[in-house]
Amino acid sequence: MKKIAVLTSGGDAPGMNTAIRAVVRRGIFKGLDVYGVQNGYKGLIAGDFIPMDFKSVGDILHRGGTILQSTRCDEFRTEEGQKKAIEQLKNAGISGLIVVGGDGSFQGANKLNAQGVAAIGIPGTIDNDISGTDYTIGFDTAVNTALDAIDKIRDTASSHERTYVIEVMGRNAGDIALWAGMCAGAESIIIPEAIDDIEDVIDRVQRGAKRGKKHSIIVVAEGVGKGDEIGKVIEERTGFETKVTILGHFQRGGSPSAYDRMMSTQMGAKAVDLLVDGIAGVMVGLRNGQLVHTPFEEALQYKRTLDMTTYDLARSLSI
Incomplete structure (x- = not known):
């Protein structure tokens, strides 16, 4: 293997640029030519490859978003689109591909891998909803962003004796809501994995008011419904x-946290090492504090479950 490429796909997440930097610099260290693919799978089909060197990834470690851009591509979902992408890689002499994204991005990477392109996945999504890893790049930063906002809203809620409902992201996973709500001391946390009866939420608000509480904070995951x-x-x-x-x-958005920078750096370097060692068709992940790799099929087959002990703890502390 002499040439590899890296692309970002799906929704952007803080730490994607850090992962790109790690892939490029680790690849150069390993004696590889590294290319960036602009605009995800759309750029792969178009052959929009740019050579990457140390300078091209300078001063991006702290930046949110992705310098390679990301876009949806319906054409890549088709067999014809995948064949075009493979042909572009062959023409460029690129035999290894690293994809930073979520489960939809990994489905595409898995299809390429099945057709002879050595592909590795790096989990990059703020939702933290991918099976095969305890952590996805961007989650820590998103939680801290949400937490900071909730803390500020609490100041206003207290000043005006109001109840605030705060809707956070996470798609169909409640991780952001649970972590941010727990750390902010929310009175109720409503997540897809354990939808609180609205009667219970109302009861908590009323009980708090009877005890003299001047405000209440309810955190809602977007996968549950509309906060309005x-x-x-x-x-x-x-x-x-x-x-x-x-x-x-x-x-x-925003600059990635120290933890996101550390994880994306380690995962990016690990992805390169796996390709050099002849391992492909897998996703890099973190389990029990250790870097591991999981076959795409396994990561895509199972739904990641939320640790409900944290949810139960949050409920017990917000009585």
Whole structure:
């Protein structure tokens, strides 16, 4: 193997640039020519490859987003689109591909690997919802971004004696809501894995008010439903002024945390090492504090489950 390429796909996540930097520099260290693919799988089909060197990844470690850009590509879902991508790689003499993204990105990488392109995946999504790894790049930064926002909203909630419903991202996973809500001391945390009965949420708000609490914070994962609707029900049933804040894509941006930088650096370097060692068709991950690699089929087959002990702890502390 002489030439490898790296691309980012799906939603951006803080730490993707750090992973790109690690892939490029580790690849050069291992004697490889490294190329960046612009615009994900769309760029792969178009052969939009750029040679990467030390200078091209300078001063990107701290930047959010992805310098290689990311876009959806329906054409790549087709067999014809995949053949075009493989032909572009062959023409460029690139025999190894590292894909930074989520489960949808890994489905594409798995298809390429099955057709002879040595592919490795690096989990990059703030949702932390990929099986085969305890952690995905961007999650820690997103949680801290959400937590900072909730802390600031709590100041306002306390000043005006209001109830606040805060909707956070996470797709169909409740990790961001659980971690941010737990660390912010939210009165209720509503996640897809354990949807609280609205009656229980209302009861917690009313019990808190009877004890003299001046405000309540309810954190809702976007996979549960619309925060606006939940806030409306709470206000109607309790009579307390209820405001709703939807953090949205605010959580996907920003400079990656130290932990995200460390994990993306280690995963990026590990992906290169695996290709050099002749291992492909796998996703790099973190399990029990150790870097591991899991076959794409296994990572895509199983749904990652949330540790409900943390959820139960949060409920017991917010009585």
